[in-house]
Amino acid sequence: MTLSKEQILRLIKDRELCISPLLEESQIGDLTIDFRLGTDFLVTIHGSNPFIDASLNNDDKFPIKSSFQETRRKFGETFLFHPNQTVLASSLEYIKLPKNVYAELSMRSSYLRLGLTVSAIVQPGYCGCISIELTNVNKVPLNLTVGAAMLQARLFSVTKDSNYFFKKRKYMCQVRPVISAVAVDGDFRNLHKIWKKNNHITS
Amino acid sequence: MLPKLLELHFSQLQSEWNVSKYNSYSDARKQEYHKNLGIIITYLESEDFSKLDDTQIQQRFYIIFFVFKSLEFLNHSTTATIPFELVYVLELAMRDWAPEDEYLIVTSLINGMNEFSFDNSLTFFDLVYTDIDLLCGVKFKHRLVQINLPQSTSRDYLANVVLYHELGHFVEKKHAITRVIYIELLKALKAGLPDADKNDLIKYFPYLGEAANVDFLEKSYHPHNIFAMHISEYFCDLFASQYIGDCSNYYLEYITLNQPDYSSTHPSTTNRVVFINDHLGNRDGYVLKEFKRIIKSITKLDIEKRSKDFTSNNFENLIPAEVTDPQQLHSLFTYGWKVWLSNWETFAKMAGIEFKMNSFNVYEIVNNLIEKSIGNYITTKEWNSAKA
Amino acid sequence: MLYSHNQENEKLKLFTIFLSQAVKGDVKYASVVNNVILETHQFVAGQKSLYNINRDVINIIILLSTLDKQYFEELVDNPQDYGKQTYSKVLEIINNQPQVPIL
Numbered sequence: 001m002t003l004s005k006e007q008i009l010r011l012i013k014d015r016e017l018c019i020s021p022l023l024e025e026s027q028i029g030d031l032t033i034d035f036r037l038g039t040d041f042l043v044t045i046h047g048s049n050p051f052i053d054a055s056l057n058n059d060d061k062f063p064i065k066s067s068f069q070e071t072r073r074k075f076g077e078t079f080l081f082h083p084n085q086t087v088l089a090s091s092l093e094y095i096k097l098p099k100n101v102y103a104e105l106s107m108r109s110s111y112l113r114l115g116l117t118v119s120a121i122v123q124p125g126y127c128g129c130i131s132i133e134l135t136n137v138n139k140v141p142l143n144l145t146v147g148a149a150m151l152q153a154r155l156f157s158v159t160k161d162s163n164y165f166f167k168k169r170k171y172m173c174q175v176r177p178v179i180s181a182v183a184v185d186g187d188f189r190n191l192h193k194i195w196k197k198n199n200h201i202t203s
Numbered sequence: 204m205l206p207k208l209l210e211l212h213f214s215q216l217q218s219e220w221n222v223s224k225y226n227s228y229s230d231a232r233k234q235e236y237h238k239n240l241g242i243i244i245t246y247l248e249s250e251d252f253s254k255l256d257d258t259q260i261q262q263r264f265y266i267i268f269f270v271f272k273s274l275e276f277l278n279h280s281t282t283a284t285i286p287f288e289l290v291y292v293l294e295l296a297m298r299d300w301a302p303e304d305e306y307l308i309v310t311s312l313i314n315g316m317n318e319f320s321f322d323n324s325l326t327f328f329d330l331v332y333t334d335i336d337l338l339c340g341v342k343f344k345h346r347l348v349q350i351n352l353p354q355s356t357s358r359d360y361l362a363n364v365v366l367y368h369e370l371g372h373f374v375e376k377k378h379a380i381t382r383v384i385y386i387e388l389l390k391a392l393k394a395g396l397p398d399a400d401k402n403d404l405i406k407y408f409p410y411l412g413e414a415a416n417v418d419f420l421e422k423s424y425h426p427h428n429i430f431a432m433h434i435s436e437y438f439c440d441l442f443a444s445q446y447i448g449d450c451s452n453y454y455l456e457y458i459t460l461n462q463p464d465y466s467s468t469h470p471s472t473t474n475r476v477v478f479i480n481d482h483l484g485n486r487d488g489y490v491l492k493e494f495k496r497i498i499k500s501i502t503k504l505d506i507e508k509r510s511k512d513f514t515s516n517n518f519e520n521l522i523p524a525e526v527t528d529p530q531q532l533h534s535l536f537t538y539g540w541k542v543w544l545s546n547w548e549t550f551a552k553m554a555g556i557e558f559k560m561n562s563f564n565v566y567e568i569v570n571n572l573i574e575k576s577i578g579n580y581i582t583t584k585e586w587n588s589a590k591a
Numbered sequence: 592m593l594y595s596h597n598q599e600n601e602k603l604k605l606f607t608i609f610l611s612q613a614v615k616g617d618v619k620y621a622s623v624v625n626n627v628i629l630e631t632h633q634f635v636a637g638q639k640s641l642y643n644i645n646r647d648v649i650n651i652i653i654l655l656s657t658l659d660k661q662y663f664e665e666l667v668d669n670p671q672d673y674g675k676q677t678y679s680k681v682l683e684i685i686n687n688q689p690q691v692p693i694l
Contacts, residue, residue: 018522020522020523020525020575020579021579021582021583021586023582023583023586039578070283070284071283071284072283072284072285072287073283074287075581075582075585075586076585077229092582094522094523094575094579096520096521096522125555127521127522128571129575147582147586163555163557165554165555165556165557165558166557166558167557167558168558169558172564172567172568172571173521173567173568173571173572174571175571175572175574175575175578258608258611258612261604261608262605262608262612265601265605265608323598324598327598327646327647328598328601328602328605328647329647329648330602330605330606330609330623330647330648331605333609333623334605334608334609337619337620337623377646378646379646379649379650382641382649382650382653383641383642386641386653387641424650424653426597426599426650427597497642500642501642
């Protein structure tokens with residue numbers, strides 16, 4: 001069930017939902033909440049690695065972190081986004097969702113029209129700034145302003161509580177985009193073992 | 204002195220300038236500073252160094268040094284990963300003691316671990332600014348101060364409490380506090396002190412127990428002599444404690460392995476910890492009283508608590524703290540340390556964390572929440588100011 | 592006392608450069624050194640103290656007052672009366688100081 005403005009405001013008042021900072025109450029619309037672009041970015045760089053390695057099959061010769069560079073802008077400054085560039089960013093707002101509420105993120109239409117896309121789901125109980133992967137599908141660069149309300153989220157309630165911290169999390173209370181920890185997934189160890197076995201690699 | 208050596212020095216500067224001259228800064232003050240450097244270089248380019256005497260060559264040496272150092276500082280400030288939340292709180296503390304709007308802070312993230320400092324090379328050297336004004340007709344409205352901190356811990360607010368101590372070095376140089384304490388303590392010792400006061404003095408400065416050392420120190424002041432260095436360190440610890448209480452003691456005790464002996468540059472860690480604990484516990488002995496008297500006489504400011512505590516369990520609920528008063532920003536560090544030193548199982552229970560946390564999880568949570576709390580304060584303040 | 596390499600030493604060196612220019616008759620440099628010489632006189636005469644002399648050049652003032660207290664005590668209060676002879680004398684006082692070892 002989509003949460004209404006009244007429900008959202010009540011959750012904030014009861015301190016079950018945290019949005020910090022909430023610069024304007026008008027960010028909370030009838031069915032959506034506007035979120036602003038945050039100050040930190042991870043941009044892909046063309047280093048010496050031939051690819052971003054989302055596997056364990058290369059003995060960590062091409063660590064993911066070496067394909068990304070951190071950069072920051074202050075509130076009100078701009079970030080230049082090149083055509084076809086994908087950048088990891090985060091929301092200015094830090095959120096803590098109730099255990100029975102999740103959020104679906106999308107781009108506000110004024111930015112969608114500029115050629116920016118985003119898609120993310122935020123799990124119930126999540127704490128942190130929302131990590132977003134932004135792609136400029138336009139043919140021209142975009143100059144974005146940190147603090148601009150670019151994103152919107154719909155909140156949905158679920159019938160059963162879910163504790164986000166029931167299991168160990170890769171990302172704890174993140175306040176900036178973090179390089180993918182995909183290779184830490186337990187599945188990759190199994191896949192790596194299968195690959196080694198099939199290729200008769202003993203070391 | 205050969206003019207050719209000045210030519211060499213200047214050629215080096217021109218080479219550096221060729222790389223830096225097209226730098227641009229979003230901060231208009233830095234842009235103006237940068238423009239002034241260009242004017243200086245243009246002036247020097249117009250000179251015939253072969254016609255200069257030794258004194259004039261030396262004069263230009265200082266100016267070239269100034270420009271080099273300025274470029275070094277400005278170039279660091281174009282890097283895109285500045286921990287501006289940290290700079291903001293340090294600047295707030297700086298304004299308590301240097302309210303003039305003449306200092307421009309830049310930061311440099313360096314490779315060395317535990318390499319925290321404030322570089323004041325360009326800050327307290329009035330004569331070089333006069334030199335530049337008289338020779339080149341350039342007046343600088345602002346002076347650059349560089350904060351150095353390790354790249355690896357640039358977002359580690361638990362470790363970065365050390366920067367309050369480093370800010371103390373900026374303040375004591377600005378007000379020449381060490382120099383006065385140096386003279387006054389030696390004068391008092393030589394004039395004769397009551398036993399209790401003398402014992403207190405020798406406790407913190409053990410080498411003053413020997414008359415020969417006292418005579419030597421009195422006759423031979425040097426900013427790097429042991430007494431001057433130790434005074435400076437005690438002052439900086441006292442200075443920092445106004446903002447972060449005894450937090451810096453924790454980190455200090457660890458990185459020095461609670462050093463019981465003094466070195467030529469630093470008092471023993473045990474003494475430094477006692478000094479601060481006595482101050483915080485209102486157990487001022489002779490040395491603490493003299494320090495505070497002299498600081499007040501010079502600066503007209505008291506050594507006092509300059510942070511506001513706030514009761515919050517927001518970190519335990521995994522959300523940023525709500526800061527409404529700028530002095531509370533300094534208390535975020537003490538809050539963070541309180542959480543770090545607390546029982547993590549209790550913390551996890553309050554936070555609703557069901558898996559067993561390791562130290563890195565707590566480290567991430569505390570540092571992220573301190574940063575976000577500061578960031579939120581800055582953002583909200585700027586937004587509300589813009590609306591008004 | 593000459594300090595070994597540090598910023599206070601550099602300030603002293605630049606001050607001597609200014610003095611040299613003042614000796615040559617350059618009034619712009621003279622007005623800068625006049626302030627330091629006057630404050631040194633005021634310091635030794637008890638009109639100013641450690642707590643209110645110029646913070647940036649405090650070590651130069653203390654050094655000068657230690658090297659030749661009598662000279663600075665006997666100086667007049669009016670910097671207009673300082674001339675090449677004064678600047679040469681101050682330069683001589685600085686140049687004749689002993690090296691400072693470090694404890």
